[in-house]
Amino acid sequence: MSNIWALDLGTTNSVVAEWYIDQPRTVNLPDLAVAQPLTQTPLIPSAVYVRDARGRRAFVGQQALEENWDGQSPSFAQGFKPFLGRESQRPLARVGHVHFTVRRITAIFLREILGALHLRYRERVRDLTIPSPVDGFETYRAELLRIVQRLGIRFFRTLDEPVAAALGYGLNVAGELTLMVFDFGGGTLDVAVLQTAGLEGMETGRAKIIAKQGLELGGNHVDLWLMEEYCRRTKRPLDDWYWDLKWEAERVKIQASTQGAATFLLPREEPVPFTREELVALMTERGLYRQIQQVLERVLEEAERVGVQKSELEEVLLVGGSTLLPGVRTLLEDEFGPGRLRDWLPFEAVAHGAAVFASGYQVQDFIYHDYALRVYNRETQQYEYPILIPRGTPYPTPPNFVEKYFAPAQTHGEPQTEFELLIYEIGQPTGPQRTLVWREDGGLHIAETGSGDRPAMVCLNEANPTLGRLRPPGEGPAPRLRISFSVSADRWLCVTVHDLLRQVDLMVHQPVVRLR
16 A cells, blocks of 8 residues: 555545556545535545634544535635634634644544554555645645644645646656646635746745636536525525535536436425526526636736746646636637647646655656547448557657558549548547457457447547548558657657659658647
């Protein structure tokens, strides 16, 4: 078992990770965590329920929420992270006449997490890394250091949360990078433009913050809007239904966002349906998208004042569960283009990056998803999807990283005059129709089938698949084209197309699609 642990201590939820066999891995503590419905990430609610005046007995995470089922216990505390670096002595909970400060609540939360890890893995945690928010790095770090030393941690590290996110998304912060981190969680939206500080930044975990803007806006606000909308439709008073509605609104929000529709289901009440379109309309009416756009405008203006232009942002990293709200990614795509977004680890990037940092592992930029071609198999008369660039491929690659031969023949009985090649990005399985298979030639393919799991597949160049014109047209089964594939330093998939018949290049190192 790993002896290097990391914790992303969040305002709403926290995530534990470990360094395991040369890679970060999310840790599940099933008694404390709840699986996020879309990604199945085990999230530990950042909540504490104190059971005695000495604080020796307490529930944390999901157990704390269950103990405070009616939302009225003075022994319950959550949302303590924002106060740790600036108001550590602020009272948050009470048992009898004994008050528990932010510092003490944080200590109880960490104590119970470490205890759960010890119980589950039979290993005492001695090496722990917790990232720090950039606007309170030193005071926040000092408070954490004081707490973890008393809990028996021998080796404690911290790093900027945006740097952790970059490491978690596989970026090499040992190089000079200009990034934007879009952190949209339960209670706040924080957007930061930063430049990594080269090798020194890799050693210290610090980055140069170019611009930073924040707003008290998050998924909890959307929950409240849904609660108010439910009460408006049913003509029920919100005060009487607040805690019953709170958990139901969060469920409806997630289900409507991911599945297109959901229904409020409360005991002895008529069901109230709610669609994804209605959720988008509600968020539009309440100004969510407008406020996000204003924060982006402010942070870009701030960056421009110190000489960093929007065009210089190399990556935009999405962190936090509220980035999954419908319309948020589309807004960011419109602003920055889809090629710059990294969004596949919204809950885990910071924890994973902290584990990478703690391990001292030298990160090399790599491709995160599998990428495949679509080719037609004349024997089976089906389309197949041979893997072209496998996930984990470091980049840039050599110019002829992958070389393929193709025999364009007839299309609908006519000689083929244009050569088209469709390139697919492959995600996680989502349903029947296609599956990964090994063929006799030893290659890994995705074949269309009548049953089995279907990976989430997105064609990246459907609008412009043509890689060259064939003169004379392609005929017969003999190879006509040799195509070399490579990945550039900017993650572009580049192709060189050589016509074997005419002995000429139709394309030379031409960028086709940008990979993630």
